[in-house]
Amino acid sequence: MILLINGKKHTVNADPETPLLWVLREQLGLTGSKFGCGEGLCGACTVLINGVPEHSCVTPMKEVQGKMVVTIEGIPEDHPVKKAWLADEVSQCGYCQPGQIVAAVALLKKKPHPGDTDIDAAMNGNLCRCGTYGRIRRAIHTAAEKGVKP
């Protein structure tokens, strides 16, 4: 099966039912997307599929054939969201942050200047046991101020 990940084609040989998360992590070495719950409940595995944030832990590999997948590794280092995450020192243990960042990138693409209720709605499914929510909110506002390229 051929998958398009972060702009590159990859030939993957695995059971088509395998969740995308494990293909990314174990076959392609893209370990930035994390396993947190395996049920689509925590958001640690969030990736973009055709620009939409999805839980890769419950997305079978076969479903992303022919679609564009973007992981944390595919978001440029100079992306305003990554820069805002650094500037506002969001990370604590850091485990959930790739998923948070991917979700925030999707939010800002859809809504370049989100209000707090937009942030609540878009980010509520991305859990953080370290409780970095206040800083995530701030960093999204910071990134919005700096402007996210469409």
Next chain:
Amino acid sequence: MTTNKGMTRRQFIASSALAGGGLLLSCCLPFGRRDLMAAAGKDFAPNAFLKITSDGRVTVIVNKSEMGQGVYTSLPMLVAEELCCDWKKVTFQASPVAPEYNRVAMPIMVTGGSSSVRTEWERLSFAGAAAREMLIAAAAKEWKVDPSECRAENGTIFGPGGKELTFGALAARAATLPVPKNPKLKGGAGTLLGKPLHRLDSPAKINGTAIFGIDVSVPGLLTCVIAHPPVFGAKVKTFDASKALSLKGVKQVVKVEAGVAVIADGFWPAFKGREALTVEWDEGEGAAISTPAMRAEYAGLAATPGLIARKEGDAAATLAAATKHFDAEYEVPYLAHAPMEPLNCFVDLKGDSCLIRTGSQFQTIHRDMAAKVAGLKPEQVTLETTFLGGGFGRRANPSSDFVVAAVQVAKVVGLPVKVIWTREDDMKSGHYRPMWYDRISACLDDQGMPLAWHHRIVGQSILAGTPFESGIKEGIDRTSTEGAADTHYAIPNLQVELHSPKNLVSVLWWRSVGYSHTTFVMESFLDELAHAAGKDPFQYRRPLLEKHPRTLNVLEIAATKTGWGTALPKGHGRGIAVQACFSSFAAQVAEVSLDSKGQINVHRVVCVLDCGKIVNPDTVKAQLESGIAFGLSAALYGSITLKNGRVQQSNFDSYPMVSMKAMPKVEVHIVASTEPAGGVGELSVPPIAPAVANALFAASGIRVRSLPLTPDKVLAGLKGEKRL
């Protein structure tokens, strides 16, 4: 509790020397780590904690695990401050397991007890100062001047007549010089300490390259998922692996002590293989465990005298003579740590060596347990600490369950293997914060102040049955009574008693340990007494804390910063709570309201901390924000219950945590102080539950005496039902 108080510089040098001459260049690499000796002669490694290469790069070797607190920044800051290096050239490296890296005055490496900065401050400051003096000595020798004519600044040594040499240029020469026996700290205002420097580990955590235990991989790696016992203490009777073995990718299915291990060429086939497995268990007596029965047992025990943990005056006689007394029962449930990264462990076991890579808070214990299981000597086991996707105590487990299970599997497999626990495995794996049941009787004097307080605590001992069991004195596990037996409140007749029933459900320290329970009980019941006396809960606490000015101070600041006493919107209420623990002092005020379904909305939390002197105010602030979210999850949602021995929660739907929407606005205030450094990481956990419960009472008149503060309890309160 071990603190760095009273450790003199002489003891520091002596203890370092005893630990294998940690300050001596020739002895600073005793742990078989050749990579640390790379380019010896060019590099400068004056002690176990830092290394300077010829390019001027300073690597600080950090003996504490990074699980969110920012130790890969705060501990390097301590070294860099005294070293006077260029902060931009500082990097970090996780230390190997060796005596040099044990916690000060303890025989093990451990990250916990809110101790990293406070226990390492002195040792790392002297490590930096010793290296600075050696670099100065090297420059002075080069220039043939007296060292007193030279100074270090921003990675360069400056000498008379405009002479200068960089640390990198001096590193090789400095490495040949003797290590100063009594390095002098530079003192004065810090150039780094006290500044909110950016975290050195943030870039890796943001770009996805930070390697957590679950990310560890090597060529040919096998992945294992274990079918764990469904009830505590159950053993495998028989199993049928035929279906599992027929699945593509499944390599092997074996019975190990921990359960039935399904080994495959990836997580998914291992997971599917486990689903296809049929296991028959000998469940044993664990199958009879149920939360209601346990609660009834605890309530029965609370009605009988326990071992005395604290006795002041005569609480029993005072209460017997009182015309009116106030009685209450409080309870809190088992809690899972639920770090975002489920437990996991990589093991590569060969004939005479074992490599372990995992997120550990308890390296020495985990290594030694691994050695025991592998049949090796501890020195044959190498444990490398990865980033930890949260710890909260779960990865500091004396039984070393997740490491031991992985070594058991590796013994059978004979190839590099990583055992991954699913969220459900992690959630049901025990090692919970104990369930507690408290019974208190109190009476007031004619001013309405507490005259007697008779408190019985019932719950499992964390230390019992561990290598730390000797910490139980006369039957009292201090981690069961901390926060109650050592209360700062002046109560003339105080008696705290303890029952420590045994149970198959394993228990463990959970962020803030005993205080996670006692602060809720003490601060809630004190609030009850204040209201019973017709007094303001904040004002009521003040005279009781007169002998503890730092505790009183954080309480008063919290009230001031909140605007305590000012009007709130209708239906809103404020609650206050304070706790001294881990050598620091924290107070919080929460503002809450109720919705029509009985759900508590926490709008604002004001948090004040006095933790003495500070390394990095931003990581301190972040940890306080974190503790509030962590404690609030327990206050509002967290509960592990058992039925027929089975844990009834499994994932984040049945064991929820605070999400973006539920996170209150948090305002942190840190008291400026020159006192010795105290703890930080656990400090904001204890006060949040009672602050919210007290705010609930202020908002609604409902007193909920059990956690979590769920809508059904609130609605029962609104209906006037008498229940917990």
